[in-house]
Amino acid sequence: MSAPVKIYLYDLSNGLAGQLSLPLTGKQIDGIWHTSVVVFGKEIFYGRGICETEPGRSHHGSPLRDIDMGETSIDEQTFEEYLSQMKESYTADKYHLLEFNCNSFTNDCLGFLTGGSLPSYIKDLPSDFLSTPFGAALRPTIDAMFRGRASTGVLTPPPDIGPATTTSPNLELTSSLLMAVAADATSDGSGAPSSSRNYLPTPAPTSPPTPTQSNTLTTPVHIATNPSSFHNELRTHRAVVAFFTSATCGPCRMIEPVFEDLASNKSRANDVAFVKIDLSVGMSNAVGGEYGVRVTPTFILFLDGNKTYEMKGVNGPELRTQVDLLIYQAFPPHPHTATSLPAVEAISLNAILFSQVPNLDTALAKVTGFIDAVSSWSGSTTKEDTKQILAKNIIPYLKARGSSAPPNISFEPWKSATISLAINLSAGELFPVADMWRVALLDAAVCGWIATKLGPESPIVVLLSKAEGAPRNYTLTLLRMISNAFGNEVIARELLLSSRSSITTVLVAALLHEDPTVRTAAASLAFNMVAHLQRLRVEKVRGNAEGNDVDENEDWDVEMTSGLLEAIEREKAAEEIVHRMTASLALLIRLSPSLEQLTLLLEVLQARRILKEKLERGGCGEAGVVKQEVRKLIGEVAEKLCP
Structure with a gap:
């Protein structure tokens, strides 16, 4: 008899991703998705190893929604045997929030049960996040958290973000949020739940977590345990390097570090997937049979889904050469790289900057005069508040720029004042404001703050919106301001x-x-x-x-x-x-x-x-x-x- 298969979907950020992602990253990310498979009356998920609970009774609480993924003709005993084999691959120490997570496990299970895969908005979340500058900035923090886990089984607290970015409280906030998300994702539910979440009472998992192993998978290696998972890798990557191995293969352990090193250095910069297929796990033998693999280790390279090369045995230099050749074929270098x-x-390539500081008191007097001349004022800051922000915040900060002890102020009022000024003044009257921002953008602290404020209300975008038909003085100042940006x-x-x-x-x-x-x-x-x-x-x-x-x-x-x-x-x-x-x-x-x-x-x-x-x-x-x-x-x- 067939059995229904569902996915339970959770948001590990508890709604914060939907609220904060756009202002922080410039891209709307609706949730930090965690998924589990629900089949045969059980909810199975990957965190601190593979865990099972009653549906909806995990430490994640009630799912946001459940997604019907069809039915499986696989019987429960066969699936249990599959999970038992999978525990050798999905160990606690191998978890990585971006590269090898609960969704990797769910996708693998779906391939085994139904031949299907997760919706793209779930699978593509890590790449969507990393494609933003904010995600790229946090990548080292996330890697460091899980690098420590590989040897200790415990998440490493985020390291210091560094002097270039400590001026951005949002980066520190998000780093802390990701630490909480990662801890939630890798928990098995046996500890006390976070006080920031409304967890349902949960029993201990009916299946104990897999013990941490000494060997680790800290590189971006994909795992395929069935034909559907592997074919999905071929569909979604231009180039694929498949490593057919088995748990009892000694030579495989000798060549595996070379494979992982290639994956670490080659996969992120190119659309290349490095896939490990353990022939002793799940339906991996069906993948091997499809490509005539009879011995391990065997490496097969694919370009656009077609097999291009096969290598048997341990030969690290040859493997490196063939992977480089595959990447060259898939992504040929630009013709001009060979031109002298x-x-x-x-x-x-250093940016051309306009660093001359104007007479700030004169600039303030001009803007104040323009403000006083406006008869009907609108905006989030009043005329008096706007003048106070200019006189008490902006000008003192710019005068102290580069000193050992600049004023400790909030930059948020600058943004509000700039929006109000743009609403009420013409472009010809705004050029001193744009010039203030030109000088401000030479300051690391201002850049660190404004890098997280690049939506429609960003001061740069607001001032840019006044460019059409602007007089010469505003156009000149605006160009110089954006050059500094x-x-x-x-x-x-x-x-x-x-x-x-x-x-x-x-x-x-x-x-x-x-x-x-x-x-x-x-x-x-x-x-x-x-x-x-x-x-x-x-x-x-x-x-x-x-x-x-x-x-x-x-x-x-x-x-x-x-x-x-x-x-x-x-x-x-x-x-x-x-x-x-x-x-x-x-x-x-x-x-x-x-x-x-x-x-x-x-x-x-x-x-x-x-x-x-x-x-x-x-x-x-x-x-x-x-x-x-x-x-x-x-x-x-x-x-x-x-x-």
Whole structure:
């Protein structure tokens, strides 16, 4: 007889993820999902080993909802035997909040019972979280928590976050929240429940947790115990490295550290899955039979679901070579990586910052006068409160910036005051406010705070919204402010994710502005934007995990290339502007994944001619570009990057 199979879904954050995720990460995450399988009158889940309780009676309390996953034709005894075998793989020391968790176990069970898998919004949660700068910042904290658990069986408290981020209370708050979530996820329910949760009374689990083992699985290795789980890995990853092993195989234990090292170093920077299939567990022998595996260890490599290579026995160097070849085939390096570009490679990727501090008392007097002239005021702060925030908070803080003891203030009133000022003042009257934020964005504490406030009410986004039709003074100050914002990696990434189009609209128009100071600021912002992308592209080419954060946009590459070329062609006076725009163009083209489209565009727009004209008399100044380093860069871009 068949039996119904359900998933129980819990939110380990108890609703906090839904409330805090958007302001903290810039992405709505509705819950920190924990799942369990409900079948044969039992609820089975993975935390401190594999545990069983009566349905709805675990220490997680009542589920948010149950999801019908169909029926299984597997009988209860066969499933119990499967779970018994699974305990060798799903031990307490192997749990990792992001890479090997309750949902990994549930997904494996579903493949065995029904041939199905978890919904994508549950499976993709870790990658969704890590794709945010906030998640990337917390990744080392989470890894450290579980690294200690591998040897002790106990979660390690979060380490100090470090001087660069301790100014952000939200990062510390979230680190503590994740510690609580992780402790909840890995508990077996036998201890006292957290006082912050309304747990139902729970009996001790009917199945004791698996004891901690000395061997650990601390690398991002996937486990497949049935054909459905393995086929899901093939469907969801471009490249797959499958390791067929068994518990009694001595040579397998010899080669396993090499496999885990490859998984740790290669999987995060590329869409590569490293899958371990223990032929003695569950229906793994069916996976082995499908691919003709008769001895262990056997390694089979797949590209786009097709088998490309098989290796039997212990040969670490050969395995490394074949994995590198698989990654090369799946993700071939950019053509320009083989091109000698000494002038382009010599470009410093440090952001161009505008650090001059204006007379802050004069700026305050201007804004105060503008506020007093408003007859009808609206917003979350009154006229008097706004003036007090400026005079008592913002100006003293900016004056003390860089001192050993800056004022200990809350930055939140700054945001409220900025929103009120943007509601009531015109763009022409707001330029001193934007200039204050320009100076503030040179401060690490302000950047640490604003990195978690990049939603629609972020001061940067609010001031950017006033750009359309703005006079010269506001456009100039706004460009300089955003240029400084791109000096912070986290803020830069979020601005490209959320405000790229708005920034680009202002930028491209400003590159053609009649005022050379505006063009200089625009060229600086263009450079900072593409330099940020270049850093990430280089990391991606090198196979480093940081490269995963690059957010590519083919249409933007095309728009920026067109805008830069038009601006370079028109620029006849300022060599420094030509230098910055040419450097921006070089970085934009060099490792762009849209190279085919850009090559065609560069040819149509006659990019080589435009650049070479800058070297001739009258091309930029009477004698053309004079500085030798700039001439070398222009010539190299024209000859080697333009068709």
